[in-house]
Amino acid sequence: MQKPFAITLNLGSSLANHTGSWRTEKPVYVDLLPPCNKACPAGENIQQWLFHAEEGNYEAAWRQLTQDNPFPAIMGRVCYHPCQDSCNRAEVDESVGINAVERFLGDQALAEGWSFTAPTELSGKQVLVIGAGPSGLSAAYHLRRLGHEVTVRDAGPMAGGMMRFGIPSYRLPRTILDAEVKRITDMGVAIELNAKVEDLEAAFAEGFDAIFCAVGAHIGKRAYIPAGESARILDAVAYLHAVETEEEKPMLGRRVVIYGGGNTAIDAARTAKRLGAEEAIIVYRRNRDKMPAHDFEVEEALEEGILLKWLSTIKHVDDGKMVVEKMALDETGFPQPTGEFEELEADSLILALGQEADLGFLNGVEGIAIADGVVTVDGSMMTGRAGIFAGGDMVPAERTVTVAVGHGKKAARNIDAYLRGTPYAPAPKAPVATFDKLTTWYYADAPHQHRAHLEGARRASTFDEVVTGLDEQTAQFEARRCMSCGNCFSCDNCFGVCPDNAVKKVDIAKGYAIDYDYCKGCGLCVAECPCGSIHMVPED
Amino acid sequence: MTTHDTTIDPSIDPAGYHRGLIPEVVHHEPATKPVKFYQVGSFAVGNRLLPLEVRSVQSDPNRTNALTSGHRACQGCGEALGARYALDAAMHAADGKIVAVNATGCLEVFSTPYPETSWRVAWLHSLFGNAPAVASGVAAAYKAMGREDIRVVAQGGDGGTVDIGFGCLSGMFERNDDVLYICYDNEAYMNTGIQRSGATPPAARTATTQAVGDEPGNVFGQGKDLPRIAMAHEIPYVATASVADLRDLEAKVHRAMSMRGARYIHVMVPCPLGWGTAASDTLQIARLATQSGIFPVFEAEYGEVVASSPIRRQVPVEDYLKGQKRFAHLFKPKRRDDVIARMQAQADRNIRRYNLLPQGGSPDAPEATEGSL
Ligand SMILES: Cc1cc2nc3c(=O)[nH]c(=O)nc-3n(C[C@H](O)[C@H](O)[C@H](O)COP(=O)(O)OP(=O)(O)OC[C@H]3O[C@@H](n4cnc5c(N)ncnc54)[C@H](O)[C@@H]3O)c2cc1C
Ligand SMILES: Cc1ncc(C[n+]2csc(CCOP(=O)(O)OP(=O)(O)O)c2C)c(N)n1
Ligand code: SF4
Ligand code: SF4
Ligand SMILES: [Mg+2]
Numbered sequence: 001m002q003k004p005f006a007i008t009l010n011l012g013s014s015l016a017n018h019t020g021s022w023r024t025e026k027p028v029y030v031d032l033l034p035p036c037n038k039a040c041p042a043g044e045n046i047q048q049w050l051f052h053a054e055e056g057n058y059e060a061a062w063r064q065l066t067q068d069n070p071f072p073a074i075m076g077r078v079c080y081h082p083c084q085d086s087c088n089r090a091e092v093d094e095s096v097g098i099n100a101v102e103r104f105l106g107d108q109a110l111a112e113g114w115s116f117t118a119p120t121e122l123s124g125k126q127v128l129v130i131g132a133g134p135s136g137l138s139a140a141y142h143l144r145r146l147g148h149e150v151t152v153r154d155a156g157p158m159a160g161g162m163m164r165f166g167i168p169s170y171r172l173p174r175t176i177l178d179a180e181v182k183r184i185t186d187m188g189v190a191i192e193l194n195a196k197v198e199d200l201e202a203a204f205a206e207g208f209d210a211i212f213c214a215v216g217a218h219i220g221k222r223a224y225i226p227a228g229e230s231a232r233i234l235d236a237v238a239y240l241h242a243v244e245t246e247e248e249k250p251m252l253g254r255r256v257v258i259y260g261g262g263n264t265a266i267d268a269a270r271t272a273k274r275l276g277a278e279e280a281i282i283v284y285r286r287n288r289d290k291m292p293a294h295d296f297e298v299e300e301a302l303e304e305g306i307l308l309k310w311l312s313t314i315k316h317v318d319d320g321k322m323v324v325e326k327m328a329l330d331e332t333g334f335p336q337p338t339g340e341f342e343e344l345e346a347d348s349l350i351l352a353l354g355q356e357a358d359l360g361f362l363n364g365v366e367g368i369a370i371a372d373g374v375v376t377v378d379g380s381m382m383t384g385r386a387g388i389f390a391g392g393d394m395v396p397a398e399r400t401v402t403v404a405v406g407h408g409k410k411a412a413r414n415i416d417a418y419l420r421g422t423p424y425a426p427a428p429k430a431p432v433a434t435f436d437k438l439t440t441w442y443y444a445d446a447p448h449q450h451r452a453h454l455e456g457a458r459r460a461s462t463f464d465e466v467v468t469g470l471d472e473q474t475a476q477f478e479a480r481r482c483m484s485c486g487n488c489f490s491c492d493n494c495f496g497v498c499p500d501n502a503v504k505k506v507d508i509a510k511g512y513a514i515d516y517d518y519c520k521g522c523g524l525c526v527a528e529c530p531c532g533s534i535h536m537v538p539e540d
Numbered sequence: 541m542t543t544h545d546t547t548i549d550p551s552i553d554p555a556g557y558h559r560g561l562i563p564e565v566v567h568h569e570p571a572t573k574p575v576k577f578y579q580v581g582s583f584a585v586g587n588r589l590l591p592l593e594v595r596s597v598q599s600d601p602n603r604t605n606a607l608t609s610g611h612r613a614c615q616g617c618g619e620a621l622g623a624r625y626a627l628d629a630a631m632h633a634a635d636g637k638i639v640a641v642n643a644t645g646c647l648e649v650f651s652t653p654y655p656e657t658s659w660r661v662a663w664l665h666s667l668f669g670n671a672p673a674v675a676s677g678v679a680a681a682y683k684a685m686g687r688e689d690i691r692v693v694a695q696g697g698d699g700g701t702v703d704i705g706f707g708c709l710s711g712m713f714e715r716n717d718d719v720l721y722i723c724y725d726n727e728a729y730m731n732t733g734i735q736r737s738g739a740t741p742p743a744a745r746t747a748t749t750q751a752v753g754d755e756p757g758n759v760f761g762q763g764k765d766l767p768r769i770a771m772a773h774e775i776p777y778v779a780t781a782s783v784a785d786l787r788d789l790e791a792k793v794h795r796a797m798s799m800r801g802a803r804y805i806h807v808m809v810p811c812p813l814g815w816g817t818a819a820s821d822t823l824q825i826a827r828l829a830t831q832s833g834i835f836p837v838f839e840a841e842y843g844e845v846v847a848s849s850p851i852r853r854q855v856p857v858e859d860y861l862k863g864q865k866r867f868a869h870l871f872k873p874k875r876r877d878d879v880i881a882r883m884q885a886q887a888d889r890n891i892r893r894y895n896l897l898p899q900g901g902s903p904d905a906p907e908a909t910e911g912s913l
Pocket of ligand 2: 619644645647668669697700726729731732737
């Protein structure tokens, strides 16, 4: 076309000029794995359920959460929340109170009566679950959702395992436990109580297509301590069990000594105090730093007037008193005797030295390997015997409710695959949304909202719940502190900061697309996406 | 925001203030409306948790896109972004009835290689130095036509504004012509190859202030502080803004558009090419400018400062300087602590002058960091 002097372009809009051709790298949207999700032993998609909670859509949040874990109200009380330890927000101010929001959602579900839907398609397969603790119940829940007939057998008089016979009710009210267990039986899961499985082969022979074993670890470890005849020595797990089941609560006298440094020692001490002991003293070989008990539990115990005695071992127990030897840590941090002794007045001694699994029911089962007192399982939670899976405290892993729940889920998915004859292939994990991928400037300063605690003095005499939940407003505030690491939360930054208008909003609520006709590849959207949900990749 | 208010007696003609009737300056709504606390993305462009009416103009999928795709600005151009932010907001405020007058400069050259254009507003270009005068004329013409609903915005780079267009601009201010003038300050004549302007900071290397000799780069003690010069004209509204604080920038444009008479907004817009920064760092570097105090963000009415944006995460000026090649000679081959200290002193003076650390803050800037905000 003939153009006037000095004119080289056609009349019109610059839209004709596809500046995308300048690009050497291009931005692409990605979904990364938030560190909280990665750290959750039950594999919850925390970022996603917080996203719903932020909008006040609590039921959607709860449904998202319970895809992985059927016990939010329990979790919100007893989980040690490793998610919060790896939350990116900790590097901005304090980690998000994930556990508190989880409890709020769990309580909200119970108040509103939200229930699980029973499966519509049944597989016709029968699975036996041994043990109605968190691991067994989680497996039963997931197996049921996948359409299988599930029977749970438990030796005890009530379901819950250590959630009932270990964790005291001031931390986990039984109404909560009962309600969350009932929701699972309402789906059509049968629980048989007082039904100890003594012989696994016999059970298998009843016609089950697969078995999940989750019998926990209930036998208190013993230490040899010379003792006089009238010395009163109990084991912590048996003691807590008796408190839960017996009308006549065990009486321990005025001064009770608890030997051990873990969470069980703390719970035993706090329980003894609640049942009338004037003094409950925890004796531990090492110092506080080395205590396996969690800091917050030690803190709560101290508030209730529990006494702690570090660097001490018990040498001898007699009626009304015991002899304690002082210890000193050597360079490796190991406690060594000092030869210095002292006398401690005490009416009884509770041993809280850890638990062992009772694996008698596995005797004679071919292929099952036991090492260090626990059952060996492969990556699919299956034992050496095809069709028999195991999880929770009876396999080698950290012993927590959440790990047990995670094992239950993982085992259920693998059992399902085993029953269908197809290998279970979990979706590949996305790269982690580490802190350096975030642009935290965009997150408003928002202090962490703490849950209230009953006053120490007031709670030491009752089994009322110690920690109170968040109200709706505070829970939502807390949820909104989440930075949505690695996952788009529709902040419009990419849509806004592009100097070339090359980011399109496909859908008003959510959904952006990059218009590569005009994207020059400057990378501003990548740099300014608060949550790291855009990556730069080389052009091919 | 430090909040102030200028109570204006509506019975007095606004033009009157400028002739010496000083309005009483009292506490008042800041231009930036505080957005209810929505932790996630409160400082971001949009926020899905906000009601529609308080969302930013830029988050609207139907925003004007006054400067549309296909323009020839460099990758990561702060000026292209700032101009779209500002004009989209002005279009929003005036219901689309805007005429924009543009001085010569990158903004004009990359958007309008005649007869192709990226503008989606009525747009005029005449010369490098006369944009304020042309805008005054457009405003006068519409007034004569009884069409004062059509609003006039003039815009230009720092060279066009603080240097060559300065006489026209001062006249426009003095006459209190009904024009909003927006300066996109990238601190040099970028379009012709990065020559020094009256807005180039001291020590910066440009094509005409090379990093040689004892005092490398631009000299200290020269240059013009145009926002303060504009304030000295006692016009109704003067504000500074940053391309890195969209909500504040939009609020200021809205505020200015709600007034009549001469108004001036000075927007900091980093230039990746001229400053020697990565294209993806444009907003980060603009944030470091405000968070170090080297670029104060404030508002003034009738010659008095009425509000300023407090520093949220203070950084030393060094963090701002070291990411830019135009200041590289302050760190290599020999570190020039003396020059860096002089730059810090300027930031400290801004912090005092505009009360940028109202909560007290540290009198000494914090330690140098990796320079990321
Ligand atoms: C005092 C105490 C406090 C704790 N506090 C916490 C806490 O706050 N947070 C936390 O995360 N973890 C806590 N734990 C650990 C946690 O309780 C366990 O890791 C978890 O309960 C293990 O779950 P599980 O399903 O493997 O076994 P369990 O919960 O032990 O359940 C096993 C079930 O199997 C049944 N069973 C055993 N043998 C048979 C058999 N042969 N036939 C049929 N049924 C059988 C048992 O009756 C029991 O119900 C605590 C533990 C204790 C002891
Ligand atoms: C009277 C006149 N002198 C010189 C020029 C050449 N010229 C065009 S743009 C420009 C520099 C513009 O600098 P600035 O106003 O800061 O805008 P920027 O390009 O940096 O955005 C110059 C010197 C001109 N167009 N007219
Ligand atoms: S900020 Fe949110 S997504 Fe990120 S780690 Fe914490 S809880 Fe998870
Ligand atoms: S910038 Fe905002 S809207 Fe864009 S991908 Fe990131 S989170 Fe989503
Ligand atoms: Mg310039």
